[in-house]
Amino acid sequence: MYISLTTKSLPPPHNPNPLPSPARPIRSSSPHSLTAFPPPPSPTPSPAQPAPLCFAPVAPPTSATGAVLVQSAPIPPQWKSRIVHGLDFNDFAGTPVTASDLVSGMSRMGFQASNVSTACQLIDEMRTWRDPETSEPATIFLGYTSNLVSSGLRETLRYLVEHKHVSAIVTTAGGIEEDIIKCLAPTYLGSFSLDGATLRSQGLNRIGNLLVPNNNYCAFEDWVMPLLDALLAEQTASQNDASIPAEEKLVWTPSAVIARLGKEINNEKSILYWAWKNSIPIFCPALTDGSLGDMLYFHSFRASPGRLVIDIVRDIRNINSIAVRAKAAGMVILGGGVVKHHIANACLMRNGAEWAVIVNVAGEFDGSDAGARPDEAVSWGKIKPVGDGRGGRGMVKVYAEATVVFPLIVAATWARQQQEEEEKKKVNMDAAVNGE
DSSP: OOOOOSSOOOOOOOOSSOOOOOOOOOOOSSTTOOOOOOOOOOOOOOOOOOOOOOOOOOOOOHHHHHHHSOOOOOOOGGGGGOOOOOOOGGGGTTSOOOHHHHHHHHTTTOHHHHHHHHHHHHHHHHHHOBOTTTOOBOEEEEEEOHHHHHSTTHHHHHHHHHTTOOSEEEEOHHHHHHHHHHHHSOOEEOOTTOOHHHHHHTTEEEETTEEEEHHHHHHHHHHHHHHHHHHHHHHHHHHHOTTSOGGGSOOBOHHHHHHHHHHHHOOTTOHHHHHHHTTOOEEOTTTTSSHHHHHHHHHHHHSTTOOOOBOHHHHHHHHHHHHHHOSSEEEEEESOTHHHHHHHHHHHTTTOBSEEEEEEOOOGGGOOTTTOOHHHHHHHTSBOOBSSSSOBOEEEEEESOHHHHHHHHHHHTHHHHHHHHHHHHHHHHHHHHTTO
């Protein structure tokens, strides 16, 4: 052990950069005592570390468990057949997937897929329904807006009319003229983003992502003006013929003019042609709101002082009478506005349609008729309520763009029916050939 005497020592020499010196001996209070170096100082303590959390086993707050772990009410028995489930394409391995397979698999998928499936179910009901006493079918009103005729959905609409799957139609002026114009010149696929001013300078009209050259409307004018001359001449001759009773004199209505257009175009690609051929009336309460209205305007100068008169009052009586006389009524409406309400209002005359299928993307927040859900029409007496004994059989609104979903709906309903009938005919013919 190193020890030190209790004698006075010289001070250490000056060090401008002193290093930590070793611990110095500690003097005792007695000049004769000896003492050892004290124990080295404790190292500098490190920053305090948090102690590990240790909780005693206690229950969580009841406010939290009460909010998170709410107990469900008992599941109603009828829900057990409505468990959400979609298409499993493994089930179709090695076999083609049909439109009916898709729609059936969409029924419990949820969202708009389930609404599409419901729409198909309601259409199947209305197209197969028969009156128990007379065996008459249901009256099916079809409504569509003009843009759908401009699009490739025109062929689907024409198919329904060609095969007599609908009883009456309501459309807009564009739904009339665009069908005729497509028989005269084509519409082209463009883009939603094309500049309007540039297109105007080039004589191109944009409908969404479709392009219609303005020359198409010039061709329509060349075709329709002589026909309007003929309609006026027939009207004038009838009015001036004293041998014709007043109640039998010729009065043109929008539906009668449209039927004549269908007859004169004489083109099997045309909706109007098949409507005329199959005696399916097409109503257009807004006949002047489009290029056809432009032609009627120009014709009023061309024919002056003569004037072609088109009576809309007779047509409102005609469509309302169809609704009133129907044994049961269904409405299939693509879009909104006048085509939706004109059909619904006709069905009001019979205290509502039994079925309603509406397809559009409009929301109800602005109070528009286009955006209204079917239940709003129930409040007006235009669709019969379901489940209270007043005869309503079903209603649905599919929130979707019609060109996307309506071909699928038709494929799974009317077209499937036709395919099944054709297959049955083939089986019967084969059996007859084989002597079975």
